[in-house]
Amino acid sequence: MSLLQPYIQQCATAFTPPFSISSPHSSYVSVSKRIFISCCSSHSQTAVLNGTIDGKIAERAEIRLGLPSKGRMAADTLDLLKDCQLSVKQVNPRQYVAQIPQLSDVEVWFQRPKDIVRKLLSGDLDLGVVGLDTVSEYGQGNEDLIIVHDALEYGDCRLSLAIPKYGIFENINSLRELAGMPQWTTEKPLRVATGFTYLGPKFMQENGLRHVTFSTADGALEAAPAMGIADAILDLVSSGTTLKENNLKEIEGGVVLESQAVLVASRKALIQRKGALDTTHEILERFEAHLRALGQFTVTANMRGGSAEEVAERVLSQPSLAGLQGPTVCPVLCKRDGKVTSDYFAIVICVPKKALYKSVQQLRAIGGSGVLISPLTYIFDEETPRWRELLSKLGM
DSSP states (O other): OTTTHHHHHHHHTTOOOSOEEEETTEEEEEHHHHHHHHHTSHHHHHIIIIIOTTSOOOOOSSEEEEEEOSHHHHHHHHHHHHHTTOOOBOSSTTOSEEEOTTSTTEEEEEEOHHHHHHHHHHTSOSEEEEEHHHHHHHHTTOTTEEEEESOOSOSOEEEEEEEESSGGGTTOOBHHHHHTOTTOOSSSOEEEEESOTTHHHHHHHHTTOOSEEEEEOOSOGGGHHHHTSOSEEEEEESSSHHHHHTTEEEEEEEEEEEEOEEEEEEHHHHHHSTTHHHHHHHHHHHHHHHHHHTTEEEEEEEEEOSOHHHHHHHHHTSGGGOTTTSOEEEEEEEEETTEEEEEEEEEEEEEEGGGHHHHHHHHHHTTEEEEEEEEOOOOOOSSOHHHHHHHHHTTO
């Protein structure tokens, strides 16, 4: 127990807002005590043995990447990796470990999202892909977690407070109005059902709602107000359809955070584990190049002109033909009467999907012909800003 004592003390004092969480097995238990209990779980013992009790990481050759094991997030993550030429090879779908042949030093571990965050903190994983909401809830602001890429373009949702459309809430449409309701007292607080027992109390405290209790619940939280076991819910919302079908509504100022899939890493692993930073760099570059190319098309056309400068002037006169950094203009060479000559120039530009047809029209208007269009797979730019930001966070 002596090894656990520093962690128990750290967690017990980390966050102690004046809120409570109810459970079916006990009377109201303070948030600080809940964190204290979680720190005494088997996960924390693993953290002490394998991870960071002396500020060092466990020695092992492989770099461990945690991926979601089930659900839409799992499927979309595998699709992203495949699109980046990083297909995950799993010998047996029942196994929790897999490989990425293009990254020989990486070992993939399929885990529940919340366990990915916990194992990043314990040192059992080095990198992971999860939702920002999961990082925020289970990471609880721990400085060892670094967001490497904050927008992987899937898993979009928001953590939002929702209340009934009826009864005493019928005319309540904002968080400020909810906080100002005279019904909430120490004896009769606002009851919120949620699975986010860290972010929920933190959000309420920051927004001045003092008389609040939180009850944890699994499954469909939307039923809690109708059943009379909660006044409001705090849950993830995508389209909002489920809320409407259960006579619930979101309110102004009630969004705790906007979330989507992110690439997260352990700071200690990036600094101390051999090869971890280089592997992270490669994954980040592949992600960036692919995501930047989404919805982009290469447009190639031939255009008659006296010089490359003249053709470029005509192209740049059209607002949709600027490309990423300007058009590429080069001569189209042909042999006529025994001599190599150039009457046409080829124009190559990058165009977003929404401007594609308009760009073709503008090319035709200035004399373009033989227009060819192909989707882009990757756009590798100069060193990405996210890589520079990561190095800055690491003090490099």
